[in-house]
Amino acid sequence: MGAEASPAGWPLDDRGVAYGDGLFETVLVRDGVPCLWESHLARLARGCRVLGMPMPAKHDLERPLAQAGQGLAVLKLIVTRGSGGRGYAPPAVPAPRLRWQLSPFVPDATRWKAGVRVRHCRLRLGLQPVLAGLKHLNRLENVLARSEWSDADTAEGLLCDAEDRLVEATCMNLFWQRGGRLETPRLERCGVAGTLRAVLLERLPIAEVDAAPGVLASAEAVWLGNSVQGVWPVTRLDGAGGEALQRWTLGAVHRRLQAVAHEALGYPTRLDD
The missing domain is CATH 3.30.470.10 (Aminotransferase class 4, branched-chain amino acid transferase, N-terminal domain)
Structure with missing residues (x-):
């Protein structure tokens, strides 16, 4: 190989x-x-x-x-x-x-089990509905966003568009549960429509929404996922300056969405043992 x-x-x-x-x-x-x-x-x-x-x-x-x-x-x-x-x-x-x-490839099982720390990025994604959802080769925005941090404790950065709507992480899709309802950002203006995201939309009642980053403050659970890494539950969210904004304790709510995703990829679905 x-x-x-x-x-x-x-x-x-x-x-x-x-x-x-x-x-x-x-x-x-x-x-x-x-x-x-x-x-x-x-x-x-x-x-x-x-x-x-x-x-x-x-x-x-x-x-x-x-x-x-x-x-x-x-x-x-x-x-x-x-x-x-x-x-x-x-x-x-x-x-x-x-x-x-x-x-x-060896996935990071520690991130599956213990969750990850993420941060907001300063960079804002440009709006281009014609290319929205595609995995095209113009990824300079993601490169610049990923250069905003270098500490190993931060697993990913969250991206908003030019109108301050949540879109995705630098290389993963974003999901959260708020008031018992699963939600994910709309990807009609920019962002990558992941194949694992498509599976979860088919198998779970996930609403596609327009939401400002502040919505995560009222979320019961937050996840990142893609078709290579699987799903990482988020345990801490930092601001773009590194300050802690929100923390979550992992529980059964985190494992339900993760189990559906991992079943589709052949990854372990029971991670609390």
């Missing part, structure tokens, strides 16, 4: 390198079988439609799985529009370029 589809690397005129003109998927692979595979393919296909480029053939996307072997791995697929065009103008007939990387 660790191989790439093209050892020669990326041409300098590749539009994904030059402009972020492309998409990616990060897939948990268990014993050679990709988890939530159809959901990943569906999101990639939607992204290709929005960007106006052909979807790679399914057999090409699945080819790396033959090298996965036993155990857990993460498959990263990158699809760009390829080379060509003049400046920002895309080529009339795109020739997409597919690259991939397969890496061994």
